[in-house]
Amino acid sequence: MHAKDIPLSLLIPLMALAAWQATSAFGLVPAYLLPPPAAVWEAGLRYIFAAAGQGPYAGRFWSDLVASLTRVLLGFSLAAALGVPLGVVSGRMALAHRLTAGAIGGLRAVPGICWLPLAMIWFGIGVKTTVFLVAMAAFFPIYQNALTGARLVAPIYCQAGAMLGVGRLRGVFAILLPMAMPNIIAGLRLGMGVSWAYLVLGELTGVPDGLGAVIMDARMLGQTDVILVGVLLIALIGRLCDLALVALMRLCFKSARRQP
Amino acid sequence: MTANNPPALLEIVDLSHSYSRNPGAEPVLRRISLSIRAGELVCLIGRSGCGKSTLLKIVAGFLAPTQGQCLLAGKRIVKPGPDRCVVFQEDALFPWLTVRENIAFGLGGRSGTQRRLETERLIDLVGLEGYGDYLPRTLSGGMKQRVALARVLIRSPQILLMDEPFGALDAQTREEMQELLLRLAQERNQTILFVTHDVQEAVTIADRALVLDRDSGQIGATVPIALPRPRNRSSHDFQDLCARLHALLRQP
Numbered sequence: 001m002h003a004k005d006i007p008l009s010l011l012i013p014l015m016a017l018a019a020w021q022a023t024s025a026f027g028l029v030p031a032y033l034l035p036p037p038a039a040v041w042e043a044g045l046r047y048i049f050a051a052a053g054q055g056p057y058a059g060r061f062w063s064d065l066v067a068s069l070t071r072v073l074l075g076f077s078l079a080a081a082l083g084v085p086l087g088v089v090s091g092r093m094a095l096a097h098r099l100t101a102g103a104i105g106g107l108r109a110v111p112g113i114c115w116l117p118l119a120m121i122w123f124g125i126g127v128k129t130t131v132f133l134v135a136m137a138a139f140f141p142i143y144q145n146a147l148t149g150a151r152l153v154a155p156i157y158c159q160a161g162a163m164l165g166v167g168r169l170r171g172v173f174a175i176l177l178p179m180a181m182p183n184i185i186a187g188l189r190l191g192m193g194v195s196w197a198y199l200v201l202g203e204l205t206g207v208p209d210g211l212g213a214v215i216m217d218a219r220m221l222g223q224t225d226v227i228l229v230g231v232l233l234i235a236l237i238g239r240l241c242d243l244a245l246v247a248l249m250r251l252c253f254k255s256a257r258r259q260p
Numbered sequence: 261m262t263a264n265n266p267p268a269l270l271e272i273v274d275l276s277h278s279y280s281r282n283p284g285a286e287p288v289l290r291r292i293s294l295s296i297r298a299g300e301l302v303c304l305i306g307r308s309g310c311g312k313s314t315l316l317k318i319v320a321g322f323l324a325p326t327q328g329q330c331l332l333a334g335k336r337i338v339k340p341g342p343d344r345c346v347v348f349q350e351d352a353l354f355p356w357l358t359v360r361e362n363i364a365f366g367l368g369g370r371s372g373t374q375r376r377l378e379t380e381r382l383i384d385l386v387g388l389e390g391y392g393d394y395l396p397r398t399l400s401g402g403m404k405q406r407v408a409l410a411r412v413l414i415r416s417p418q419i420l421l422m423d424e425p426f427g428a429l430d431a432q433t434r435e436e437m438q439e440l441l442l443r444l445a446q447e448r449n450q451t452i453l454f455v456t457h458d459v460q461e462a463v464t465i466a467d468r469a470l471v472l473d474r475d476s477g478q479i480g481a482t483v484p485i486a487l488p489r490p491r492n493r494s495s496h497d498f499q500d501l502c503a504r505l506h507a508l509l510r511q512p
Contacts, residue, residue, distance in 0.1 A: 164342060
């Protein structure tokens with residue numbers, strides 16, 4: 001995103017904020033269902049900046065952030081470490097594709113939430129369950145896009161490599177992966193988005209910390225403002241993770257920097 | 261074979277190819293035999309669909325023939341290799357590499373300094389001075405083909421294979437590229453097999469034109485083009501040869 005796009009991209013959030021403010025000001029919806037923006041803003045400041053002990057959620061943000069971020073990054077890394085190589089291999093080798101397509105297609109058909117009970121039995125309540133759920137969910141978009149990207153590499157590029165004396169292994173790293181890079185990045189970004197969704201699911205199950213846990217906890221205590229703080233923070237952090245992911249890929253790979 | 265007839269560099273022996281595995285299917289190429297001497301520039305002309313690109317792919321090693329074989333300097337061709345590099349019709353440059361990196365791509369493992377010197381030499385040779393840091397998508401079609409030429413010449417192939425490389429260029433650029441190619445071919449005594457459907461192009465550049473016949477899948481005619489260089493397109497002899505090749509292409 002360029003700097004000149006920022007004002008335009010803020011237009012819809014600002015309009016939503018204005019509508020929200022109007023709804024509260026005219027009393028269209030009672031405050032226990034939808035607290036006014038100012039109350040949510042104050043709850044947010046308390047949650048992020050207040051010293052611990054000055055209220056039920058005061059100052060918890062940083063430890064929640066570390067807990068959630070760790071779970072997301074672990075699950076996402078696991079999914080990427082499996083999804084990209086498996087996808088690329090399946091996209092290029094018919095045998096590998098035939099071997100894995102059935103199993104992976106079957107697993108994909110299972111909604112991610114179905115793994116929750118099993119994960120709780122296997123891993124108990126805590127980091128492992130959440131990481132497992134995140135990895136399960138993020139794997140499929142990463143795998144599928146890597147597969148498509150690898151499959152779409154036109155034979156002419158492989159031929160060009162072969163005639164220039166590039167062997168099979170160097171061909172994978174010097175031609176195949178860079179050519180498939182736009183699709184691989186698209187898959188990773190989708191996977192990152194899904195990771196945050198399943199993080200919250202994993203944290204709704206009774207772990208003591210994390211942004212999802214805060215949301216669930218605030219619901220039990222009827223603290224709608226804190227729920228909204230959690231939702232808005234997840235939106236913000238999710239977006240920042242996406243930007244960081246793209247920036248990291250562009251930093252590490254020429255093919256990510258130089259292709260649209 | 262006389263003494264001033266050097267031995268063949270490329271030899272195609274009784275080669276047939278069919279895209280269908282069905283033994284009754286019509287082959288695209290039928291029992292073709294031909295040979296190209298070192299330093300010769302041979303144009304393979306034919307109408308679209310006659311199999312001229314197929315023959316080039318077989319020589320490149322991208323495609324295994326159904327029958328027969330190709331020999332380069334007496335060695336049988338079984339897979340692609342830097343001794344037979346192709347300039348494709350379409351853009352096959354690596355889009356994430358700059359002009360300089362594309363040209364250096366085939367140099368793989370050599371040392372840094374030698375690699376740099378060699379790359380700069382090739383950039384100058386094909387007239388891309390100042391464009392080393394450009395990405396392919398920012399270049400015109402003619403410039404892209406200059407890069408494509410440089411990245412294969414850097415491997416010093418024994419034979420250069422060209423698959424309608426200037427077919428997508430405008431007339432002006434095409435003439436410039438033909439002149440560049442002729443200059444390089446002469447300087448390096450480069451052997452070239454050049455596929456085209458453009459009769460004018462063949463008469464402009466070739467030492468010899470082979471007409472591939474679509475219906476029979478065979479070389480219908482071999483036409484030596486002994487015009488002095490540089491060739492004058494408006495000369496009577498030039499026009500005569502064009503007319504003759506046209507007539508050969510039109511034959512049923």
